[in-house]
Amino acid sequence: MLPFLKIENGDDLIEYKFCGYFGWTDNNLGLIGKSKEDGIYYLISCGANGIINAFAGTEILLDLFGNRDNPLIPLFCPLRDK
Numbered sequence: 001m002l003p004f005l006k007i008e009n010g011d012d013l014i015e016y017k018f019c020g021y022f023g024w025t026d027n028n029l030g031l032i033g034k035s036k037e038d039g040i041y042y043l044i045s046c047g048a049n050g051i052i053n054a055f056a057g058t059e060i061l062l063d064l065f066g067n068r069d070n071p072l073i074p075l076f077c078p079l080r081d082k
Helices: 050-065
Strands: 005-009 012-016 031-034 041-044
Touching: 031 050, 041 050
Parallel strands: none
Antiparallel strands: 005 012, 031 041
């Protein structure tokens, strides 16, 4: 199991952890966004879309962190129905 890593940025401390898993969703879209748990976010891509989801996911997460609207948030939300 990988240890948590920490990034210090001024007054902010960000703890993060990398892990790998191969899986997919019914519509082959990744899971990018907030978890049910406070302070937990996902950027999980599916299939051969990894590099595309990495770029789009970064923008989605930055918008979530900055409390900005992004039309892709509901599409990739980990809590979506399908």
